[in-house]
Amino acid sequence: MGKKYRIAIVGFGKMGKIRASCLKKHQDLELAVICEPNPVGVESGISVVADYRKVLDHHVDIVYVCTPNKYIAENVCFFLNHGKHVFSEKPPGRNKCDVAKMLEAQRSNPQSKLKFGFNHRYHQAVLDAKSLADKGRLGKILWVRGIYGKGGGPRYDQNWRNEREMSGGGILIDQGIHMIDLFRLFCGDFEEVKAFIGQNYWPANVEDNAFVMLRNPSGQVGMLHSSATQWKYKFQLDIYFEKGYASIAGILSSTMNYGTETLSIARNVYDGEGYPLPNPEESINYYEEDHSWDLELNEFISAIKEDAPIQVGSCEEAYKTMELIEAIYRSDQHLFSKTGIFLGHPYEKSHTSQ
Secondary structure (H helix, E strand, O other), X not given: OOOOEEEEEXXXXXXXXXXXXXXXXXXXXXXXXXXXXXXXXXXXOXXXXXXXXXHHHHOOOEEEEOOOHHHHXXXXXXXXXXXXXXXXXXXXXXXXXXXXXXXXXXXXXXOOOEEEEOHHHHOHHHHHHHHHHHHOOOOOXXXXXXXXXOOOOOOHHHOHHHOHXXXXXXXXHHHHHHHHHHHHHHHOOOOEEEEEEEOOOOOOOOOOEEEEEEEOOOOOEEEEEEEOOOOOOEEEEEEEEOOEEEEEEOOOOOOOOOOOEEEEEEEOEEOOOOOEEOOOOEEEEEEOOOOHHHHHHHHHHHHHHHOOOOOOOOHHHHHHHHHHHHHHHHHOHHHHHHHOOOOOOHHHHHHHXX
């Protein structure tokens, strides 16, 4: 069967448990140790430590970092510098300064693989839409539009994700970063940014809404609304081409809060003079199973076994995505000057330190 890889998971909350369940499907992967001060739901036979440095005592090959954002860079750099392969959850730290530290550690340890968990790229609706775009049958992409929102929940404002020191930001860095990553998947790098960042409802020191406009050198525009006051959970990604459109609605998740995942595709119909007619007929694909976590893991393990570059979620790509997130935060000067909510924000600090 070949080498059996020993795995550690640092942080055993919701994401740590999801990653553990994926590992069970691989006979050549063994979950050896979990680092968690107050572990719940750890299966018998798996060692538990409270200090991440003690993970090294268990002779692991791969470490999953599933901690709050504040601790990601510290953990990732530590394990890379000790020769381990590392998979980290998104976002890649709190700011691009955090990512720069990890990028430096990776370059100092080229034998170790580092991958970040942007699993939305592995959803089948996204894969099918990207294949459609790459084939060019609908022409070039004109613009993209994304809505990604959730509606809070019990003690929502007291979650660590809404504490700036722990998370680096609010709904944009927590959830909107997935949509920003998808925008970059379809349109590449954006250079112009305009945004309104709002603290409209939740009594936290981070944003609960971000309204964003982006434009790349080719003139393609991306429009994003990332919201924590979307009382009905919503995921929508629209990709409009010269000759039609593709629209992803819903995204499969463990809670199914976002409903069924679908991909609607329409090709323009033209009149006798070559003008596109409105409301072209759609074909709709429905997706019932989420294989994104498994596909993500498979790509990571293959990169390790074959000593191949990380294709999705590389540190270089994570840096570019975080750089764009940082630019979005900086772009709302009205928020900085009038409310002071983001004065001293980690994003501003990292900007001056680079």
